[in-house]
Amino acid sequence: MSKHSAAIARFSDFLQQQGLKLTTEREALVREIFSIHYHFEADELLFKMKQNNVKISRATVYRTLELLVKSGLVRRVHLGEDHYHYEHVSGNSHHDHLICTTCGTVIEFHDEELERRQREICERKKFTPTFHNLQILGLCDACRRKGEQPDAPDRVKMIGQGAMNLRK
């Protein structure tokens, strides 16, 4: 049960600083998040917790995600779809995404030269960056091989495990 205790301790500290409380729901959510090693959606989280018989409400999931983002333990990322995805932050930290528009595969990468160049651009524009978000959409190697796209997808599909809606 002491898995992910480092993350929980960090979150606890953050909450205390803000005069907020570490509740069982919040703790369970952090555990769940840190056991997912991929991008996830809020509803996916809710679903998984239901599966594990952990009781938590939609509202609490969203509220806690917001706190986790503020605390820096979780990052909100755009993956080309029209709603948010999240990922937990653990040591290694920042990266950007290559997203295959055919199969939905997400490839992470980090490139120091790219980062440096961005900083230069900001400096020149007198802009103080705090965060950035880069997605490159296109075809992954596998999809390119299996024929020049069969039917021109105009929208990214099937990212993550899909929505699995189960409102209540």
Added chain:
Amino acid sequence: MSKHSAAIARFSDFLQQQGLKLTTEREALVREIFSIHYHFEADELLFKMKQNNVKISRATVYRTLELLVKSGLVRRVHLGEDHYHYEHVSGNSHHDHLICTTCGTVIEFHDEELERRQREICERKKFTPTFHNLQILGLCDACRRKGEQPDAPDRVKMIGQGAMNLRK
């Protein structure tokens, strides 16, 4: 009335190629879009057309925007909010965005070195890019000057003219 006729001609060609029709609604929408020289939202478009006494439905606006994106005349951009923004494409073409998280100002920029480096990264990952989207969030010069952020905004606010909801 022949303003923006180049764009309309291009769209007409695209439609014809696809066996689709150029209707009065679609033409009016293209006119409206090409008279906005900034990022806009779908609802904003609907609102402006109502103001100008052009009758068009929400469904048609969305349907036409999709076609315009496919035709390459309009681009869908993420501006850090939870819904889409659009911008028309006109000659000069591709650029990325610096977005001030305090006042919502959007600064456009284009940097060839950044583009080149991205192409290199894709090559190394055997990824065939078709499009990318880079937003750098932070503080613009003006906001940085007027004090180190008064109350830590955790979310981008007030981008564009705001939503001005008027469903019907």
Added chain:
DNA sequence: GCGCAACTGAGACTCAGTCTCAATTAAGCG
């Protein structure tokens, strides 16, 4: 001009995310 596939609008629907409010709980304090 005709025919018919493409198109349109009204409004129902979906789905992610937010808000409200009464009931509950963490945690500092005596």
Added chain:
DNA sequence: CGCTTAATTGAGACTGAGTCTCAGTTGCGC
């Protein structure tokens, strides 16, 4: 260890962007 109270929770109503349906309309190739 119980009290107090501010923070938190869950149920479900609500919001707002975007999609879908379907009956009626229209562009356009013949």
